[in-house]
Amino acid sequence: MSGRDDLYRHRESLPGSFRFDDAVVDVFPDMIDRSVPGYSLIVPMIGQLARRYVQADSTVHDLGCSLGAVILSIRSALLDREHLGSPRLVATDNSGPMISRLEERLGDLGIDTVSSDSPAEPRATGPLPIELNLADIRDVAVDDASLVALNFTLQFLDPADRDELLQRVSSGLRPGGALILAEKIRFEDSAVQERLTDWHHDYKRLQGYSELEIARKRTALEQVLLTETEAAHRDRLERVGFRRVTRWFQCFGFCAWLAER
Numbered sequence: 001m002s003g004r005d006d007l008y009r010h011r012e013s014l015p016g017s018f019r020f021d022d023a024v025v026d027v028f029p030d031m032i033d034r035s036v037p038g039y040s041l042i043v044p045m046i047g048q049l050a051r052r053y054v055q056a057d058s059t060v061h062d063l064g065c066s067l068g069a070v071i072l073s074i075r076s077a078l079l080d081r082e083h084l085g086s087p088r089l090v091a092t093d094n095s096g097p098m099i100s101r102l103e104e105r106l107g108d109l110g111i112d113t114v115s116s117d118s119p120a121e122p123r124a125t126g127p128l129p130i131e132l133n134l135a136d137i138r139d140v141a142v143d144d145a146s147l148v149a150l151n152f153t154l155q156f157l158d159p160a161d162r163d164e165l166l167q168r169v170s171s172g173l174r175p176g177g178a179l180i181l182a183e184k185i186r187f188e189d190s191a192v193q194e195r196l197t198d199w200h201h202d203y204k205r206l207q208g209y210s211e212l213e214i215a216r217k218r219t220a221l222e223q224v225l226l227t228e229t230e231a232a233h234r235d236r237l238e239r240v241g242f243r244r245v246t247r248w249f250q251c252f253g254f255c256a257w258l259a260e261r
């Protein structure tokens with residue numbers, strides 16, 4: 001059962017202490033929805049984009065899948081696309097509690113799962129099974145893919161590791177394939193940064209978070225969630241070989257782009 005996020009009402013926070021642990025998993029859907037303006041729109045839109053970009057018998061990756069919102073949106077969007085054969089859907093996260101909860105959730109929904117660790121297990125029999133991969137996204141092999149999603153995950157990686165990951169994603173995509181990247185960004189201009197941070201905090205207040213909860217979460221995320229500017233993201237995407245990058249969503253500092261191979 002997923003509950004309301006009141007973690008930082010009760011929890012002191014030390015700088016950089018945020019982890020995707022059991023307590024976060026318990027409230028995750030509510031936490032992300034009330035913290036990321038537009039999340040509830042971005043997820044179904046990724047499904048819509050999947051209908052255009054997923055190619056027959058290719059692989060689709062959801063990197064940093066949490067409780068599977070994105071891979072479930074993609075799967076629903078593909079269910080009636082019989083001409084696509086059997087795309088392989090892979091959901092990866094390095095939080096054990098997230099992957100366990102996702103496995104339970106998929107079981108409740110009657111969706112077959114395959115473990116990336118046990119390829120010898122009997123094959124799933126239902127349509128579009130989801131492969132669950134408890135792993136660091138920096139170790140995931142990307143081959144013969146047509147769609148890769150990084151929905152608010154890259155921001156948790158050491159910036160020094162981001163080029164290598166995106167290079168591997170770019171090289172593993174088929175021509176015509178795409179990366180969907182969503183990130184919280186920062187702004188070069190400090191006045192703009194301040195204004196958009198204020199507006200984001202207004203959003204959180206309206207979602208019922210107190211000043212103390214907002215401040216504690218912010219402290220906990222210091223040096224854990226590391227934002228970059230839009231220009232830095234675009235430069236990297238171009239450097240690793242994406243030919244066209246389109247921003248399709250922005251609300252305050254929360255952006256999503258589609259990068260095409």
Ligand code: GEK
Pocket residue numbers: 020032063064065066067068069070092093094095098135136137138150151152153156157
């Ligand atoms: C959604 N995409 O609901 N390797 C694997 N997973 C990682 C790593 C890593 N190195 N670093 C962080 N994660 C989801 C939301 S949440 C975003 C993504 C947020 C995982 C981490 O365990 C968590 O589940 C996810 O990335 C980030 O659309 O909470 O703001």
